[in-house]
Each structure stands twice: as structure tokens, then as C-alpha cells.
Amino acid sequence: MADGDANTTGGDKVCVLIVEEKSDLRTFFMSVLTKSGNFEVKNSASAKEALEILAKEFASIQIVAFDWQMTDxxxxxxxxxxxxxxxYDRIEFVVCSQVISPEDSFLMVELDVYHSIIKPVNANDYLKAMELVRADYNQSKSTTLKLKELHHLLNEEKILECDELLKTPGIEDEINKNPRFVYLGGEIRILKKQYGEAVEFLKNFFKNKQENPAEENLKSLNTLGKALCMVGRFDEALLIYQKLENKSPNNLSHKVMVGDALLGLDDIAGAEEKYNEALEADSSHKDALIGMTKANSVNGNFDQAKSFFEKIEGNFESRTLASFYNNKGVALVRNGKVKEAILFYENALQFFDKFKGHVYFNLGMAYYRDGNIASALSCFQAALATDELDLLAEKKILKEFQEKGIEKFTADYKDKMARKQK
Structure with a gap:
């Protein structure tokens, strides 16, 4: 932590949540910050309690200072x-610990945690450290704040808002040149389904920026692996994810990503092993539970898939996840396993609401190829009834169905089949 005098030049007063199990330390930290007059202070004696406080009061909390070695x-x-x-994208986090290992440092950078305090610490040093955090929070330059907002919008999958923010002068230049934010360029392209462009963008970064410190490259490597998975280059993605896991083994997302790459390579048992490693550390890890849902769906264990799905807290859906289910079903159809594809899509429907339209469309296409025109048209109608307006732009057969209507579309289909049989 850089030196600096405790003062009142760090901008506005901020609210800090102190998460510390030891009551004497918690009281000490609270007293130091409260006396300064620059902090409103809330406190928690456990991680679980802190999560409950944040869930209710996240909008009023700007900084969370938490112990790295909590028991719960x-x-x-x-x-x-x-x-x-x-x-919690807009909250600054401060790690308080007796020791920070190189692995911890890698993980902190990956998670955008740039402040730490080594314990034990005296009152003056603690206040100086927290004043620096307050100053950083209040005095971040506008470009950095907008890039943080872009990160938040990407997490929310708000494409139009992302495009508007990218029009801000200096934003794209910062993404292209600052190693800390390069990953955002890849994430934007992935959100827009420009997977090949994401791979090219990030590979060019690594080709031209070899001098960057390793920790600055971790997030960009992670995004490159994600893009490689989306274009089906799972073997390359696996090498990247394994490298990331070796660098930062406590990052549970790396275990999940190794699992995703293995699942793409049809190593279902290997994928489940990695997902379970993440769940052993955090039984509520959403991405690991999603991974187990996917793995069991691919394996045809639909009841087991549902049991993992029911454990997921919060929003399950994403464009990437919808693409996974749609692409897996399409692969089954291409391999002549149409009946299996139909079961796969029917199972997938229970997992989606926002992206159900695409699943209905692909299920309809599977029925169409299976000769079950009535079920196909029922699925097409269900797809068109959703809010996924891009379906009409992407799928010619839906336009044809909408223009012709059920009777004309069915008649033309039967004529087509009859001509094929002659």
C-alpha cells in the first residue's frame, strides 16, 4: 500500500462495511474511521451476515473492507x-490479511481488487490506507468510471447501452491500449456474437503486448478462452484455462471454465469433476451449478439436470448459455440424432424464459426434420410469441411461416415431401 497522509482531501464522505470476525478489531477499525469524519461505518461479524447486509443495502455502500481468513x-x-x-460492480473492495500470497495477488487483480491492508496495523496506517481507498473511489478519472460502467452493462448484457457508452471520446482508445481493460473489447464482441473477431482482437493484443506484466493479462486470457469456446476451439481454450488455474488456483471460475472446455470436447466426466471442485469450495457457485446442469443435460440425465438447476439462485439465463444449448442440439441434428435433439431441446425449455424463443425455434426445426410438421409449427408459433424479435431477422423459415400461415405452409411442406419421394 502506497504511503499517504490521512486527510480530508479525498472527496465526499463514503459508507464502509467492515467485515471482521474479531470483535476487538472490528471495534478498533470502526472507531478509527468514525473519528475521522470521512466515513459512515457499518459492520459485520461474518461473511454470511455481510452478504445479507449487502443484499439489502448495496446501493448505500461504497467500500467493503473484509478479512481474507474468515471461518464461516x-x-x-x-x-x-x-x-x-x-x-456490486460499483463497490470498491479492500482485503485485510496477515499475509497475501502471490496466488492471492493474482486472484485480487482478476477480481478488480486493488487495495489491501496487512494486519496487524496501527490506527494511523489503517486510516491512511482507507483514505487512499476513499480518494480513489471519489477521484477516479471519468474514463475509468465509464469503463467500470461498461463492465457492469456487459454483465447485464445491455448491448444498446454498451454501444452508447462506447461513443464516449477516449473509451475505445483506453480499451485498445490499456492492458487492464483490453478484455472489455473481447467481451463486447462476444456479447454481439462476433466470436471470431473477439479471438482475433485478443490474439493481436497478446502478439503485440508481450511486455505486459502477467497479472494484467489474466482477464484478457480468460476472455480469449471464452471466445475460443464459442467458435468450437475447445482444445485451445482448455490450454488457456489450465494455465489460468495454475496461476490462480483459488479462482473458482477457472475450474468452471476448464469444465466448460472439457464439456465442449465431450469429456463429460472430466467436466463434472471440475464443476464439483468449484462446488466443494462454494456450494452455491452459480456457474458451477449451471455447468452441472449442462453436463447432465448433454448426458441425457434430465432429472439430475433439473435438480442442479433448482439450486441456482438469481438469474440463470445468458446469451452464452442459450447458445450452448442451441448449438449442442444443432450438433445432434447434424449427426442424425434428431430424436435425441428433440428430447434435449424439450429439456432445455424449462431452463429459459428470456431466451426461450430460440430454443423453441430449434426444437421446431428438429421436429421439421423429423417429419412432424404439426409439432414443428406449434414450436414456431411459440417462438414468434416471445419477445426475441431478432428471430424474425435471423430465421428465413419463420418469415415464410408468418407470411404463408399454417395451412399454406403445411400444404407447401407436404408438396415438397411428395416431390422428394418421387
Whole structure:
């Protein structure tokens, strides 16, 4: 932590949540900050209690200072759980610990945690450290604040808002040149389904920026692996994810991503092993539960898939996840396993609401190829009844169905089949 005098030049007063199990330390930290007059202070004696406070009061809390070695939940699990939820994207986090290992440092950078305090600490040093955090929070330059907001919008999958923010002068230049934010360029392209462009963008970054410190590259490597998975280059993605896991083994997302790459390579048992490793550390890890849902769906264990799905807290859906289910079903159809594809899509319907339209469309296409025109048209109608307006732009057969109507579309289909049989 850089030196600096405790003062009142750090901008506005901020609200801090102190998460510390030891009552004497908690009282000490609270007293130091309260006396300064620059902090409103809330406190928690456990990670679980802190999560409950944040769920209710996140909008009024700007900084969370938490112990890295808590007994009810380790600090690295606590921060990862928070970082997975877009609600907390605008909060600054401070790690308090007796020791910070190189692995911890890598993990902190990946999770955008740039402040730490080594315990034991005296009152003056503690206040100086927290004043620096307050100053950073209040005095972040506008470009950095907008990039943080872009990160938040990407997590919320708000494409139009992202495009508007990218029009701000200096934003794209910062993404292209600052190693800390390069990953955002890849994430934007992935959200827009420009997977090949995301791969090219990030590979060019690594080709031209070899001098960057390793910790600055971790998030960009992670996004590159994600993009490689989306274009089906799972073997390359697996190498990246394994490298990330070796660098930062406490990052549970790396275990999940290794599992995703293995699942793409049809190593279902290997994928489940990695998902379970993450769940052993955090039984509520949403992405690991999603992974187990996917793995069991692919394996045809639909009841088991549902049991994992029911454990997921919060929003399950994402464009990436919808693409996974749609692409897996399409692969089954292409391999002549149409009946299996129909079962797969029917199972997938229970997992989606926002992206159900695409699943209905692909289920309809599977029925169409299976010769069950009545069920196909029923699925097409269900797809058109959803809010996924891009379906009409993407799928010619839906336009044809909408223009012709059920009777004409069915008649033309039967004529087509009759001509094929001659």
C-alpha cells in the first residue's frame, strides 16, 4: 500500500462495511474511521451476515473492507460470490490479511481488487490506507468510471447501452491500449456474437503486448478462452484455462471454465469433476451449478439436470448459455440424432424464459426434420410469441411461416415431401 497522509482531501464522505470476525478489531477499525469524519461505518461479524447486509443495502455502500481468513467463508470465496453479481460492480473492495500470497495477488487483480491492508496495523496506517481507498473511489478519472460502467452493462448484457457508452471520446482508445481493460473489447464482441473477431482482437493484443506484466493479462486470457469456446476451439481454450488455474488456483471460475472446455470436447466426466471442485469450495457457485446442469443435460440425465438447476439462485439465463444449448442440439441434428435433439431441446425449455424463443425455434426445426410438421409449427408459433424479435431477422423459415400461415405452409411442406419421394 502506497504511503499517504490521512486527510480530508479525498472527496465526499463514503459508507464502509467492515467485515471482521474479531470483535476487538472490528471495534478498533470502526472507531478509527468514525473519528475521522470521512466515513459512515457499518459492520459485520461474518461473511454470511455481510452478504445479507449487502443484499439489502448495496446501493448505500461504497467500500467493503473484509478479512481474507474468515471461518464461516474464506475471503476468496466471499469476494468471488460478490463479483459474480452485477449489483456490486460499483463497490470498491479492500482485503485485510496477515499475509497475501502471490496466488492471492493474482486472484485480487482478476477480481478488480486493488487495495489491501496487512494486519496487524496501527490506527494511523489503517486510516491512511482507507483514505487512499476513499480518494480513489471519489477521484477516479471519468474514463475509468465509464469503463467500470461498461463492465457492469456487459454483465447485464445491455448491448444498446454498451454501444452508447462506447461513443464516449477516449473509451475505445483506453480499451485498445490499456492492458487492464483490453478484455472489455473481447467481451463486447462476444456479447454481439462476433466470436471470431473477439479471438482475433485478443490474439493481436497478446502478439503485440508481450511486455505486459502477467497479472494484467489474466482477464484478457480468460476472455480469449471464452471466445475460443464459442467458435468450437475447445482444445485451445482448455490450454488457456489450465494455465489460468495454475496461476490462480483459488479462482473458482477457472475450474468452471476448464469444465466448460472439457464439456465442449465431450469429456463429460472430466467436466463434472471440475464443476464439483468449484462446488466443494462454494456450494452455491452459480456457474458451477449451471455447468452441472449442462453436463447432465448433454448426458441425457434430465432429472439430475433439473435438480442442479433448482439450486441456482438469481438469474440463470445468458446469451452464452442459450447458445450452448442451441448449438449442442444443432450438433445432434447434424449427426442424425434428431430424436435425441428433440428430447434435449424439450429439456432445455424449462431452463429459459428470456431466451426461450430460440430454443423453441430449434426444437421446431428438429421436429421439421423429423417429419412432424404439426409439432414443428406449434414450436414456431411459440417462438414468434416471445419477445426475441431478432428471430424474425435471423430465421428465413419463420418469415415464410408468418407470411404463408399454417395451412399454406403445411400444404407447401407436404408438396415438397411428395416431390422428394418421387
Amino acid at each position: 467463508m474464506s475471503g476468496y470465496v466471499f469476494i468471488q460470490r460478490l463479483r459474480r453479481d452485477p449489483l
